[in-house]
Amino acid sequence: MKKTILLLFTALLAFGFAQSEENYDDLVGVSIASNVDQIQIGSDFYVIVKLNIDGEWHVYWKNPGDSGLPTHIEWDTPKGVKKVGGLVWQVPKRIEFSGMINYGLEGEVYLLQKFTTDRATKLDKIKIKADVSWLVCKDICIPQDESVSLELAVGDKFKKSSSDGLVNELLASAPKSFESPKSTFEIDDDEVSIDLKDKPTDLATVTDVYLITESIIDNTKPVEIENDSDEVEIEMSVSPYIESTPAELELLVLYKDKNGKNKSYETIIQNK
Amino acid sequence: MKKLSLLVAAIFIAATAMMTAHDHVKLGKKAPNFTLKDKNGVEHELSDFAGKYVVLEWVNYDCPFVKKHYESGNMQDLQRKYTKKGVIWLAVCSSAEGKQGNFTKAELDKKHKDMKTAETAYLIDESGEVGHMYNAKVTPDMVVINPDQEVIYLGAIDNIKSADQADIEKADNLVADALDAAMNGKEVKVKTHKPYGCGVKYAK
Numbered sequence: 073m074k075k076t077i078l079l080l081f082t083a084l085l086a087f088g089f090a091q092s093e094e095n096y097d098d099l100v101g102v103s104i105a106s107n108v109d110q111i112q113i114g115s116d117f118y119v120i121v122k123l124n125i126d127g128e129w130h131v132y133w134k135n136p137g138d139s140g141l142p143t144h145i146e147w148d149t150p151k152g153v154k155k156v157g158g159l160v161w162q163v164p165k166r167i168e169f170s171g172m173i174n175y176g177l178e179g180e181v182y183l184l185q186k187f188t189t190d191r192a193t194k195l196d197k198i199k200i201k202a203d204v205s206w207l208v209c210k211d212i213c214i215p216q217d218e219s220v221s222l223e224l225a226v227g228d229k230f231k232k233s234s235s236d237g238l239v240n241e242l243l244a245s246a247p248k249s250f251e252s253p254k255s256t257f258e259i260d261d262d263e264v265s266i267d268l269k270d271k272p273t274d275l276a277t278v279t280d281v282y283l284i285t286e287s288i289i290d291n292t293k294p295v296e297i298e299n300d301s302d303e304v305e306i307e308m309s310v311s312p313y314i315e316s317t318p319a320e321l322e323l324l325v326l327y328k329d330k331n332g333k334n335k336s337y338e339t340i341i342q343n344k
Numbered sequence: 345m346k347k348l349s350l351l352v353a354a355i356f357i358a359a360t361a362m363m364t365a366h367d368h369v370k371l372g373k374k375a376p377n378f379t380l381k382d383k384n385g386v387e388h389e390l391s392d393f394a395g396k397y398v399v400l401e402w403v404n405y406d407c408p409f410v411k412k413h414y415e416s417g418n419m420q421d422l423q424r425k426y427t428k429k430g431v432i433w434l435a436v437c438s439s440a441e442g443k444q445g446n447f448t449k450a451e452l453d454k455k456h457k458d459m460k461t462a463e464t465a466y467l468i469d470e471s472g473e474v475g476h477m478y479n480a481k482v483t484p485d486m487v488v489i490n491p492d493q494e495v496i497y498l499g500a501i502d503n504i505k506s507a508d509q510a511d512i513e514k515a516d517n518l519v520a521d522a523l524d525a526a527m528n529g530k531e532v533k534v535k536t537h538k539p540y541g542c543g544v545k546y547a548k
Binding site: 138 | 536
């Protein structure tokens, strides 16, 4: 009996030691790929940065929610290669942690960026470097960064890469960009009310809404959605940290289309 | 015995309910009063400091965002500068027992000596009661209270959200701005800004 206890104690000690010496270097694996192996100057291409995150840990979406920091990429490209639009993000998850709500991404996280090449620039190859930085959290948080790079050949022919299918899948499932010129929002002491008067033609019901603009809503309070025939009304609680009513509100809208398929779009509503 | 535990449980639930019904912090309103013990076991009540400016700083020395402001010396500089001007600076730790940032007195004494901190007192809020009262979600989270005990600033230490020390000098320190304005009889321009940092390690 005594021996067993001693053994158990030793095992516990060893476990405790292993825990305190935990190595966080392998929590997130970073890789880079493109949809092309070779391109013609003047055409567009995509670069994917993939973060492979250890189970139970998460990184943050562009609006991180109550705590955390958005995952960030600083691109280094040759002259004549330019970004088209911003990073394409996957739809986030609400992650609850001791009374807070964060907007995070877990598991295999893909960040997609479109680039274009300038016809007037002579390049014999294209080297793209991504300095990726992120905060990875579970019960504790660790800031990390890593640089990854790739080289694309330049030639007369366009050659797809083995990641072409993945890029197409990511583009198909990513939120679409949608204009909302008629939609409005109002912010009073307690509530943020949004009236979606513009809707994609295939929209049946709005199922969820995430604000991309930070510090506007209390993330811990529920989002109320009322789907009417001609408009969708959304109500959210105001954040205690709101400074003033913003000129515009950027949001991600999740919806079911008329065939019951999950879709999403991002839109900006002007304060009228 | 069972009945007694049931009674105790009922009282506990009632007490918790009363606690949650407590005042919550609101910008421009009276700061909710509280009493907490410091690392030496000495009690401090917020209302004792009426007539003075008070800064509350939610802290967890193992959080990368807190480290940013301590390893650079930024937080200690602020503490030193304003306590010299008569400001009461209360560091508050709401990390529950066994959670990140919850240190023993010996560990705290060493950290405070090594980092040359200059807070008026380091308060222990293991239950998280005061943290919840002040809606503290992250570390660092800052509250500035005027001599009338009204909340005049609530939120982030500065306006560049990062864990990078190099950003400190590029940022506007919103706590210093609020104190400088108010202590010179001017209006505080930025009264609130969403704080950035690690989640407070509350008891579940």
